[in-house]
Amino acid sequence: MNSSRFWTKLGLYGALxxxxxxxxxxxxxxxxxxxxPCTLCWxxxxxxxxxAGLLTLGIMRRDPHxxxxxxxxxxxxxxxxxxxxxxQKTPYFGSPSSCGIGVTCTTVWLDWFGFVTIPLLAMVGFMAITTGMLMVIAGDAGGAGKAWPYQWPRWPAPFVVLIAIGLYVAGAAQAGKIHVSLPDAALPFATELPFLNLSEEPTPTPTPSATPTSLEDGAALYALACINCHGEQGAGVEGLGTxxxxxxHVSGVSDDALAAVIRDGRAADAADNRTGIAMPASGGQADLTDEQIGDLVLYIKSLQ
Ligand code: HEC
Structure with missing residues (x-):
């Protein structure tokens, strides 16, 4: 087999x-x-x-362009x-900032091995496609004298598409998930329970560790890492955070349990998730310390 054709096929199908x-x-x-998804993700x-469509059609039509x-x-x-x-990973482009309404672009949803985040996966994907296309162009240049376009095989392309869609559907079905936003079943309780709490316990005694500084630190951290989803003063943002x-779900929960939610986040399919929306670990800030999380707990308790 002609080797430049091998590289052309590999480039095309690798990119697809x-x-x-x-x-x-x-x-x-x-x-x-x-x-x-944040704005840059979009x-x-x-x-x-x-x-995805362009490569499929281009391979099917054997388009030399x-x-x-x-x-x-x-x-x-x-x-x-x-x-x-x-x-996300370096301080050179400014501090964690919002680049639009909603989730900040520095929110880290995935952090495999401490460096594999979603943009890194996207970068690898785009690089594979770029490399594949360069291989096709190089294959063309190397094949001087041969007829171009080379009649590459095109019928594997629809199978790639079917397998990709099939895997998605299988994964979604296994997760038991076609994303439905149910009218939050817990909401009626949410409006009633604070009453109970208020009548029971009217003493806002700050815990011994509640120094003003850590409350202020908590508020500052909140503005940085949480406000985009949970809103000003913890008012919540429709579709992003409670x-x-x-x-x-804050007043009735121990400090340790709140710290655990903030530390670990909550997966969309977690048993105690009420909205079907995920919260990222540490609010998407990979480097919150225990002390900072303690400050955040203090701050959100102060909103009750
Ligand atoms: C990308 C959006 C997002 C960010 C950023 C975020 N959260 Fe959340 N958070 C959520 C969602 C969504 C839930 C509710 C999940 C559910 O339905 O159970 C939640 C739940 C919580 C809860 C449990 C209370 C409840 O209503 O179930 C606490 C406490 C909390 N977040 C604190 C924080 C703090 C503190 C930060 C900042 C460090 C933060 N969150 C950042 C989306 C976010």
Missing amino acids: IAAWTATMGSLYLSEVSGFT YQRILMYPL LPHLVLPFSLVGQGVAVYHFLL ALADSP
């Missing part, structure tokens, strides 16, 4: 598999795992999703993903 893996994977993370999605249509998307997407990754002020 990368695009479909990234597309279905990102849909899985938002729709099944309940991770809310830019990456806007650049990645068309590539395919690499040149794909590269602008994959190169810009790669740039955004690199920027996003550096924003109300923490006057909430039985």
Whole structure:
């Protein structure tokens, strides 16, 4: 077999598999795992999703222009993903900040091995696609004298698509999840329980560790890491985070249990999740210390 043809096929199908893996994977993370995409995530999605279709159709039609249509998307997407990754993992692009309404771009949803975050996965996907397209172009240049376009096999392409969609559906079904926002069954209780708490216990005795500084620190941390989802003064944000002020899920819960929620977050499919929306561990800040979490507990208790 001609070796440049081997590289062309590998480039095309490598890119196709990368695009479909990234597309279905990102849909899985938002729709099944309940991770809310930030603004930069959306830019990456806007650049990645068309590539799944473009590569499929381009391979099916044996379009010799395919690499040149794909590269602008994959190169810009790669740039955004690199920027996003550096924003999350280095201090060079400013402190944790919001880049839009909702989840901040520095919110870390996944942190495998301490460095594999969602933007890193996107970066690898875009890089695989870019590399694949460069291999196709190089294969063309190396094949001087041969007829171009090379008639690459096209029927594996629909199978790649079917497998990607099949894996998504199987994963979603296994997670028992077609994302429905139920009218929160716990809400009627939520409006009643604070009454009980108020009548029972009207003494707002601060715990011994409740020095004003740590309460202030808690408020500052809250504004940095939690406010985008849980709102000003813990008022809650529809579709992102529950109300923490006057909430039985805060007042009726021990400090240790609150610290555990903040430390570990709550998966969308956790037994005690009421909204079907996930909360990231440490609110997406990988480096909150125990003391900072203690300050946060103090602050959200003060909102009751
Ligand atoms: C990306 C959004 C997001 C961020 C950021 C976030 N949370 Fe949450 N948090 C949630 C969601 C959603 C829930 C409720 C999950 C459920 O339905 O049980 C929750 C639940 C909680 C709870 C349990 C109370 C309850 O209503 O179940 C506490 C306490 C809490 N968050 C504190 C924090 C603190 C403190 C921070 C900042 C360090 C923070 N959260 C950051 C989304 C977020």
